[in-house]
Amino acid sequence: MMYAIARGENAISDIAAEIADGEAVWKRAPKMLKIADAVCADQRMGKAELMSNRRVMRLVYARNVFYFLCLRLTIRGYSEVGRFVGRHHSTVWHGEGIVLERLPAYLPTLRRIAAVLGHEITDDMLIGRRGNEPIASP
Numbered sequence: 001m002m003y004a005i006a007r008g009e010n011a012i013s014d015i016a017a018e019i020a021d022g023e024a025v026w027k028r029a030p031k032m033l034k035i036a037d038a039v040c041a042d043q044r045m046g047k048a049e050l051m052s053n054r055r056v057m058r059l060v061y062a063r064n065v066f067y068f069l070c071l072r073l074t075i076r077g078y079s080e081v082g083r084f085v086g087r088h089h090s091t092v093w094h095g096e097g098i099v100l101e102r103l104p105a106y107l108p109t110l111r112r113i114a115a116v117l118g119h120e121i122t123d124d125m126l127i128g129r130r131g132n133e134p135i136a137s138p
Helices: 002-007 009-028 032-043 057-073 078-084 089-101 103-116
Strands: none
Touching (some): 032 057, 032 078, 032 103, 057 078, 057 089, 057 103, 089 103
């Protein structure tokens, strides 16, 4: 606030515009519940299955898709995404890594669900949050 005062009146309106722009971006981002609904509909499963403790491959695949989309389409972090489905943040981190390692198997599903949510998967989304994963070729 002191910085804004030192810069003058225009600084306050600039800051207000940045905040409004950030809020507009946040409002456009799909909520985790919408992502869960879209993943469950696409994978023909219920939310209870998505959040279950079962480790059947189709459920693990769906959870990994959910983790990846939440991390890329919302501002939520590993802990928040994990809590949403009753998992530890390291499980979400690992699931994201699996998606990046096996991108050709996941990419069609990611693109289909993102399209349902009104988004698209771009190349910059295919870089891991850890910062050292390269863009995998689709």
